Amino acid sequence: MEKGEKLYEGKAKILYLTENPEQLIQHFKDDATAFDGLKKGTIQGKGVVNNQISITLFNLLKKRGIKSHFEEQLSDNEMLVKRVEIMPVEVVVRLVSTGSLCKRYGIQEGLTFAKPIVELYYKNDQLHDPLMNDDHVLTLGLATAAELAQMKQQALQVSAILREFFDSIGIDLVDFKLEFGRYQGQILLADEISPDTCRFWEKGTHRKLDKDRFRQDLGDVEKTYQEMLQRIGAKAT
Numbered sequence: 174m175e176k177g178e179k180l181y182e183g184k185a186k187i188l189y190l191t192e193n194p195e196q197l198i199q200h201f202k203d204d205a206t207a208f209d210g211l212k213k214g215t216i217q218g219k220g221v222v223n224n225q226i227s228i229t230l231f232n233l234l235k236k237r238g239i240k241s242h243f244e245e246q247l248s249d250n251e252m253l254v255k256r257v258e259i260m261p262v263e264v265v266v267r268l269v270s271t272g273s274l275c276k277r278y279g280i281q282e283g284l285t286f287a288k289p290i291v292e293l294y295y296k297n298d299q300l301h302d303p304l305m306n307d308d309h310v311l312t313l314g315l316a317t318a319a320e321l322a323q324m325k326q327q328a329l330q331v332s333a334i335l336r337e338f339f340d341s342i343g344i345d346l347v348d349f350k351l352e353f354g355r356y357q358g359q360i361l362l363a364d365e366i367s368p369d370t371c372r373f374w375e376k377g378t379h380r381k382l383d384k385d386r387f388r389q390d391l392g393d394v395e396k397t398y399q400e401m402l403q404r405i406g407a408k409a410t
């Protein structure tokens with residue numbers, strides 16, 4: 174696959190055009206940022222880990238009826254994806270309390286919810302991705318009611334599938350962020366699903382197995398990303 178012009182460069186990924194107008198190359202970088210870009214660094218090997226983990230999870234979800242933008246693996250740190258129009262709404266699903274939820278509502282960490290909480294955030298760097306509700310999304314015209322309903326429903330399905338998968342490898346899925354895109358009249362899961370976009374805690378010990386190791390300077394960052402790749406790969410194959 175010929176790599177064309179760079180279409181977009183974000184904090185962790187680059188999108189390149191291809192000779193097919195309907196497809197892009199999604200390249201995963203080792204660069205890491207946190208706290209709205211205030212903290213910057215590199216996690217050696219992260220691009221490869223996040224590409225491989227995303228591919229494994231997109232494939233798992235596909236088998237369970239959730240369609241995504243993923244087409245095929247191109248290299249260790251690149252995948253071919255459908256050229257979707259990214260929805261400007263990020264969907265966060267929370268199964269266990271932590272992170273900004275605890276700060277915002279003053280609740281204790283580590284509470285497992287009876288029912289997952291679905292949150293919507295405006296994908297807007299300048300405004301620092303503010304929390305929003307359905308009415309905001311609809312009034313601002315960010316998605317139609319049908320699109321929003323699909324995004325929320327798919328997010329809950331993804332949550333149930335991933336929770337079961339991670340349970341089976343001794344890991345609690347704590348929370349995660351999804352992005353969706355429009356493609357030929359459908360809403361498709363897009364972006365990535367990786368330790369950058371999810372929180373994973375080892376069952377029992379609550380050892381953090383995700384980007385919080387970088388955010389909170391917990392050490393063993395590279396080693397933990399490699400461990401996640403190994404644990405997920407071993408189960409999925």
Ligand code: 5GP
Pocket residue numbers: 265271272273274302348349350369370371372384
């Ligand atoms: P929180 O709102 O607690 O900071 O994050 C909730 C979940 O969504 C975490 O799993 C976090 O990794 C993910 N998340 C939320 N916003 C972003 C974002 O802008 N970038 C990334 N990589 N993950 C995010």
